[in-house]
Amino acid sequence: MGDGIGGAAFRVIRRGILLAPLWAWLLMLVAAPVLILGVMAFATPSDGVPPFTLGLRFAAFAMLVEDFYYAEALLAALRLAATTAGLCLLIAYPMALGMAGVRPAWRLPLLALLMLPFWTGFLLRLGAWIGLLRDEGLVNHLLRGLGITDEPLALLYTEGAMLAGMVHAYLPFAVLPLFTALIRLDPALLEAAADLGARPARLFFSVTLPLALPAAAAGFLLVFIPAAGEFVIPELLGPPEAQVIGRVLWQEFFQNRDWPLAAALALALLALLILPIRWFQRLGAGV
Amino acid sequence: MLKATGLEKRFGAVPALAGLDLAINAGEFFALLGGSGSGKSTLLRVLAGFEAPDAGALTLDGQDLLPVPPWARPINMMFQSYALFPHMNVADNIAYGLKRAGVAAEDRRSRIAAALDLVGLQGLETRRPQQLSGGQKQRVALARSLVMRPRLLLLDEPMAALDAGLRERTGLELRALQRKTGAAFIMVTHDQQEALALADRIAVLEAGRVAQIGPPQEVYARPATRFVARFLGAANVLEGRMRDGVFESAEAGTDIGTDLPAATIAVALRAEHIRLTSADEAPVMTGILEDAAFRGDDWLLIIRLRGGARLRVVHGAPPPAPGSAVGLAWGTASVVPLFA
Structure with a gap:
């Protein structure tokens, strides 16, 4: 009786109140910026402030298709993101296994250690890599001091330095979902597999690995998606030819001041990243 | 194997x-x-x-x-x-x-x-x-x-x-x-x-x-042992000691049984082996009915003995009112000597 029309209305209102912050967040920080980018991408560049005049011009999108420079930058970014995410997974899996394998009392300190880098500035940590890898840096000093090389090795501004910086920055995002999945893995499943004749290696590949697969996919994407738009690390550690999309975006926005082109580029990146996100949602639903 | x-x-x-x-x-x-x-x-x-x-x-x-x-x-x-x-x-x-x-x-x-x-x-x-x-x-x-x-x-x-x-x-x-x-x-x-x-x-x-x-x-x-007796079927366990071939139990307030081994330190008595005596029958022991609970097929009675020990007794008919004095009897084979 009390649960009639009045009750239903009350439930709708209560749900509205609960969801309001989420909707506000999505509107202000996702929908509005995308809308602004959309409007900007069709505008005409100019010398004023802001450096564009509104209109309906497709030149920016045409440029993306015509000039392979941009497609290559997108590809380079995806390649870098995939390599980074793959390397992060390879390193994160044994780390997560180790962290999940210790006594529960040790897990929190290990987790804190994993998060420790976030307590120092991101740029500061990249500066440390530069200090390590430059010609007069610690690594080259050590190599020459031990007589392994005569000339300083070119370590900085290479693919390797860039990847090291990327993996260093994004590794925790790959470890966390794997760690969570592995500590929730029922030890009885592993014992059952052993009981049925599985040796440790077989047990790992037939039980541990497949059951942590959704978490591995989550870790991969948590690294892949932000890494695809990364521009600071390639800029500071990478070789000049590593023209990833993030760097190109930065140049178009702040050096060429072609905001419509930059906006179109940003939208293209967004469209590309929606695919793996959808793929991940399907994977998560399937398990 | x-x-x-x-x-x-x-x-x-x-x-x-x-x-x-x-x-x-x-x-x-x-x-x-x-x-x-x-x-x-x-x-x-x-x-x-x-x-x-x-x-x-x-x-x-x-x-x-x-x-x-x-x-x-x-x-x-x-x-x-x-x-x-x-x-x-x-x-x-x-x-x-x-x-x-x-x-x-x-x-x-x-x-x-x-x-x-x-x-x-x-x-x-x-x-x-x-x-x-x-x-x-x-x-x-x-x-x-x-x-x-x-x-x-x-x-x-x-x-x-x-x-x-x-x-x-x-x-x-x-x-x-x-x-x-x-x-x-x-x-x-x-x-x-x-x-x-x-x-x-x-x-x-x-x-x-x-x-x-x-x-x-x-x-x-x-x-x-006492543990096994209590664990399996929740038997009553009465503590005591053997003297001159008779088991003396202070808890029960009387002597129990005959022909028990000299090493007996307690006896077990299953609830379903104890019965209430009728008026014209001499009881082995007497006690006060403290509590009764209907369990469907039977009643579970809690009976306090003279020495203070409480016995669980399974009874097949409606019991007398709580507080009544009751007589108890059992077959001698129901008394199980315990050694630990």
Whole structure:
């Protein structure tokens, strides 16, 4: 009786109140910026402030298709993101296994250690890599001091330095979902597999690995998606030819001041990243 | 077939097994009965190879089992949680052990079909564990173990996760399966009804040791210690001592029984063996009816004796009012001497 029309209305209102912050967040920080980018991408560049005049011009999108420079930058970014995410997974899996394998009392300190880098500035940590890898840096000093090389090795501004910086920055995002999945893995499943004749290696590949697969996919994407738009690390550690999309975006926005082109580029990146996100949602639903 | 001697296992300062001896015969249904902390689960895990004992020996057909890792032991286990692989369907779960043993594909198919037939789950091959009911999961777990044709199957509380209504029937099916396969079953349980009903022999565990071992009827009728008497069927235990061939019990307020061994330190009396005397009958003992509870088939009476001890008595008819004085009697054979 009390649960009639009045009750239903009350439930709708209560749900509205609960969801309001989420909707506000999505509107202000996702929908509005995308809308602004959309409007900007069709505008005409100019010398004023802001450096564009509104209109309906497709030149920016045409440029993306015509000039392979941009497609290559997108590809380079995806390649870098995939390599980074793959390397992060390879390193994160044994780390997560180790962290999940210790006594529960040790897990929190290990987790804190994993998060420790976030307590120092991101740029500061990249500066440390530069200090390590430059010609007069610690690594080259050590190599020459031990007589392994005569000339300083070119370590900085290479693919390797860039990847090291990327993996260093994004590794925790790959470890966390794997760690969570592995500590929730029922030890009885592993014992059952052993009981049925599985040796440790077989047990790992037939039980541990497949059951942590959704978490591995989550870790991969948590690294892949932000890494695809990364521009600071390639800029500071990478070789000049590593023209990833993030760097190109930065140049178009702040050096060429072609905001419509930059906006179109940003939208293209967004469209590309929606695919793996959808793929991940399907994977998560399937398990 | 399986022989354990002097098994010891500590977890930190807590002893789980304290010099446990046990021998299991081929083809028998054996129940390990004990409360929590009695060491029954630890014993099962030692037998399966998941825990290494700190001391003691374990042999199967005279062969040392302790250096053999779990995957190489000719023993299979059914887990209390069933531990079905959630990423495999029913058929793949059952196939898992056969694949590890290198059984050929067509052989595997026929053995999986036979195992599903055995537990009555034909047609569920492609279901995932998440799509099964509790009873079906239990059967898949059983089929997954039995398809390996083990000579010894360990069952950790196999019926604990089932509904009460399903438990009785499943228990009988379990025993029928055991007879059919001829494998020795070792079942761990805290449920004495289950152990008494199904097992050929039971062992009551107390603090990491076997308190008593034998056929269910024998252990139930002649408990050897206070612990076993109280644990199995919640017998009344009266403390006392032997003097001049008579058992004197201060708790009861009178002497009890005759012809008891000189080493008797307590006696056990089952609630169902005590009856209220009628007016024209001389009682063995008298007491005050403190409380009565109707249980459906009968009444449970709590009767305080002159010495202060309380007896549980099962009574078949409506009892007198609480506070009444009642006379009690029993057959001399019902008095079981306890030595520890």
